[in-house]
Amino acid sequence: MTSVLRLTVNGRPRADAVADNVLLVDYLRDVAGLTGTKQGCDGGECGACTVLVDDSPRLACITLAVRCAGRRVETVEGLTKGGRLSRLQRAFHEKLGSQCGFCTPGMIMASEALLRRDPDPDDDAIRDALGGNICRCTGYVKIIESVRAAARMEEPA
Amino acid sequence: MHGLPEFHLLHPATVAEAVAMGQEEPGARFVAGGTDLLVNMRRLIAAPPTLIDLTDVAEMREITVEDGTLVVGAAATLAELAADPRVRRTWPVLATAAGTVAGPTHRQVATVGGNLCLDTRCIYYNQSEWWRWANDYCLKERGEVCHVAPGAPRCWAAFSGDLAPAALVMGAEAVVAGPDGARTMPLDDLYGDDGATPFRLGAGELLTAIRVPDPGGLRGDYAKSRVRGAIDFPLAGVAVALRRDGDHLADLRVALTATNVRPDLVTGTETLLHGPLDDDRLSALERLVGKQIQPMRSTVTSSQYRRRVAAALLRRLVAGLFAAE
Ligand SMILES: Cc1cc2nc3c(=O)[nH]c(=O)nc-3n(C[C@H](O)[C@H](O)[C@H](O)COP(=O)(O)OP(=O)(O)OC[C@H]3O[C@@H](n4cnc5c(N)ncnc54)[C@H](O)[C@@H]3O)c2cc1C
Ligand code: SF4
Ligand code: FES
Ligand code: FES
Numbered sequence: 001m002t003s004v005l006r007l008t009v010n011g012r013p014r015a016d017a018v019a020d021n022v023l024l025v026d027y028l029r030d031v032a033g034l035t036g037t038k039q040g041c042d043g044g045e046c047g048a049c050t051v052l053v054d055d056s057p058r059l060a061c062i063t064l065a066v067r068c069a070g071r072r073v074e075t076v077e078g079l080t081k082g083g084r085l086s087r088l089q090r091a092f093h094e095k096l097g098s099q100c101g102f103c104t105p106g107m108i109m110a111s112e113a114l115l116r117r118d119p120d121p122d123d124d125a126i127r128d129a130l131g132g133n134i135c136r137c138t139g140y141v142k143i144i145e146s147v148r149a150a151a152r153m154e155e156p157a
Numbered sequence: 158m159h160g161l162p163e164f165h166l167l168h169p170a171t172v173a174e175a176v177a178m179g180q181e182e183p184g185a186r187f188v189a190g191g192t193d194l195l196v197n198m199r200r201l202i203a204a205p206p207t208l209i210d211l212t213d214v215a216e217m218r219e220i221t222v223e224d225g226t227l228v229v230g231a232a233a234t235l236a237e238l239a240a241d242p243r244v245r246r247t248w249p250v251l252a253t254a255a256g257t258v259a260g261p262t263h264r265q266v267a268t269v270g271g272n273l274c275l276d277t278r279c280i281y282y283n284q285s286e287w288w289r290w291a292n293d294y295c296l297k298e299r300g301e302v303c304h305v306a307p308g309a310p311r312c313w314a315a316f317s318g319d320l321a322p323a324a325l326v327m328g329a330e331a332v333v334a335g336p337d338g339a340r341t342m343p344l345d346d347l348y349g350d351d352g353a354t355p356f357r358l359g360a361g362e363l364l365t366a367i368r369v370p371d372p373g374g375l376r377g378d379y380a381k382s383r384v385r386g387a388i389d390f391p392l393a394g395v396a397v398a399l400r401r402d403g404d405h406l407a408d409l410r411v412a413l414t415a416t417n418v419r420p421d422l423v424t425g426t427e428t429l430l431h432g433p434l435d436d437d438r439l440s441a442l443e444r445l446v447g448k449q450i451q452p453m454r455s456t457v458t459s460s461q462y463r464r465r466v467a468a469a470l471l472r473r474l475v476a477g478l479f480a481a482e
Contacts, residue, residue, distance in 0.1 A: 001165050020166040020208075023195075042285055043196040045388075050262060057262045062195040066166060067210070110262065131387035132260020 007068050009034070010078030018065050025049045025060035028075055036076040036105045040134070047133030050106035051075050057113040059132075076105035079112065087153040088112055088146070097146030099137035107133050111147045120151055161195070162204040168213055172334045172365055175209055179361035180336055182207040187363050189232055190266035192259065193275055201286040202298055211270065217365055220244070225371035227251075231270025231364045235320070236261075238269060248369055250377030250396060254323035257381055260388040270364045273321055273331075273344070277314035277352040277418060278390060279305060279455040297353045305453050313418060313453040314352035321348075321420035322396035322412035323379045329369045335362035348419035355418065374400040375408060376481070378474050381415070382466040384457065391415040392458050393467040397474040404433050406479070411442070411471065416452045416463055423449050434479045442475065443468050 005018040009032055016031050028034045028051065039061055040048030049060040052074040079086035088108045091097065098104040107130060114121055114129035121129070126147045135143060167182070169175035179185055185207035188194050197203045211217060217232035220241050227248055229238060238244060239256040258264055258272060281295045281304045294300030297312045305313050321344070329344040335358075344367060349357050358364070377398035383389035393416050400408035409430060411423040425445050429438055452463035 019163070021161040021163050023160040026160050043199040044192055044259075044263065047260070047262065056265050058265065059192075059262055061160075062191055062199070063266075064166065064191065064195070067212075127387075129261055132262045 003066065005066055005069055007071050007073055009073050010075060011072075020064065020066055022065045023061060024051065024058070024063040024065045024068060024073070027065035028060060028073070034075050034077050038102055038105055040102060040106070045134070046103070046106075047110060047130075048103050048106040050109045050133065052109055052113055055113065055116050057110050074109070074112075076108055079108065081156060084156040086112075087155050088115070088150040091146040091150035091153060092143075095142055095146040095149050097138065097143045103133060103135040103137075107135065107143055111150070114147070115151060121147070123148070161198050162201065164198075164205055165207045167207060167209045169209060169211070170213055170215070172214060172216060172363075175211060175214060175363060176334055176336060176361055178207075178209050179363070182209070185209055187211055187270075189268035189271040190234065190263075191271075192263045192267045193271060197276065197283075200284065200289075202282070202289075211268075211363070212266075217270070222247075227369040228366050229269050229369070230366050231268060231273070233269050235264040235267045235269065235272060238320075239264065247372060248327060248377075250323045250327060250379050250398065251320065251369065254319045254379040254394075254396065257379070257391075258319045259390075269320060269367065272318045273324070273347070273367070274356055274358075274364055275316070275318040277312070277355045278317045278415075279312075279314035279352070280457060281305065281455075282314055305455050312352035313451075313455055314355075315415050315453070315455050316348065316352075316355060316418060316420050317390045317394075317415040318420065319379070319381060319391060319394055319414060322394055322414045322422075323377065324367055324369060325412040325420060325422045326377050326396045326398035326410040327369050327372060327375065328410075329367045331364055332366040332368060333358065333362050334365045335359055339365070341368065345422050350418055352418045372398075375410075376400070376478050378478055380470045380474055382463075382470065392456055393452070393463040393470065395467055395470040395474060397471065397478060399475065399478050401479055406430050406432065406434055406438070409442075409475075411446060413446070413450055413467060415456075416450045416467055418451070421449060421451075434475065439472055439475065443471065446471055 002019045038048040040046040044062045186205040188208045217230040219230045235255040239252045245252045296303045331344045379396040381391035381394035394414035396412045398410045409426045413421045452460040
């Protein structure tokens, strides 16, 4: 069945006709045109598709879009304000937390969820929060350093 | 977009509505967090025409304590269970087990009911449509033979949820609702002996809650072995609960997951009570568990590895719980 899905994506209200079987990752990429969110596996294994729903991390590849009715969905694109990178985006760039970049949107959104609930996480808390996000390139050390660095930075005004 | 087969999603607000929808819609499946079912649907392992979403059923979301009994709604999330201060204080083994399921993002939506009713798993089954097609599928789904044990016409896929063994050793009961009303039974009775039809739930029946009695002096713990410590399903999981009376073992319960078709509450542990926990007793316990554990070649590791790792976890848990006082 198709119904009208109303929600906000990166702060903007939207209304789209969406079928019950559409996954959030496909809605974001193909309907909303936000291709920052990646699909890295065939379902639930890698974390590349992590987005925020009401500030809490979700795997968009195993979330039904219609289950987000009335909610605030945020993707990596939404972190950039007026063309300025957020502190996490800047830290991943400066501390080499990103190499090929495929896992990066998911890593950043899972880290964003962590920093919103715990502004000063220790390394164990960072490791726990990113436990479901898999990176083929970095070996994770630089990712943890990036999150630690971001926690010490101010968000751009 | 080609993510999922088509279906119709229903949103009951009460258990009664959910049961009625289950009766009216042939082939309907319940869905909660969807972290298992939607993965299987992506792989075309399941293609139900109707999904009944349990996450808005408010009466199934609560965690309460009634006269010392913990009541956990089946739609409560594993993150909520693992963080609940009452659970952490009085039934810590449940919080520990819930906290080891999948990764932190899964646990935000994964539910207690979905974990206890998790479909059984096997390397020949949890694969893409293309992979399964190339292998002629298998007995559990569309195919003719079991690739794990081709001789016998049955499925050995292993129940691999982490919460069930922890709930079993704490004496949990399952509360089930269906067309004939609600019933409460030992959690153990929810599980059957065939990997292809693992749950003893009638048509349209759903799990609404579990009830876990006051532990008294019983203390429990859970440990699992897995490929990657951060995210994977158990290769073998062991829950132990025991009560110590001075130097003696006064109660001992052991349950296993990921080793058998069902989460297995080991029988016969009472024969090991009323003595000190010496090496003889630990060895006798290991032999007892060794007779009931049944790992088959259904995971990426060998059966022998899972036997040995289960025995090691068992010894470590029993010794740790006995010493911790
Ligand atoms: C990468 C990955 C790793 C994972 N690792 C683990 C792990 O380590 N340990 C583990 O235990 N699980 C693991 N899982 C599986 C899954 O995430 C959890 O078991 C989770 O708890 C399932 O709950 P859910 O609410 O998402 O279930 P759903 O997917 O919604 O449902 C699962 C099954 O239960 C049925 N069901 C749901 N609720 C009810 C109910 N109230 N009554 C009757 N039937 C019901 C559904 O019909 C379905 O068949 C993993 C999954 C992934 C993708
Ligand atoms: S145990 Fe056999 S029948 Fe069951 S899922 Fe595995 S291969 Fe299929
Ligand atoms: S794409 Fe969602 S977890 Fe891999
Ligand atoms: S940077 Fe390449 S996968 Fe992480």
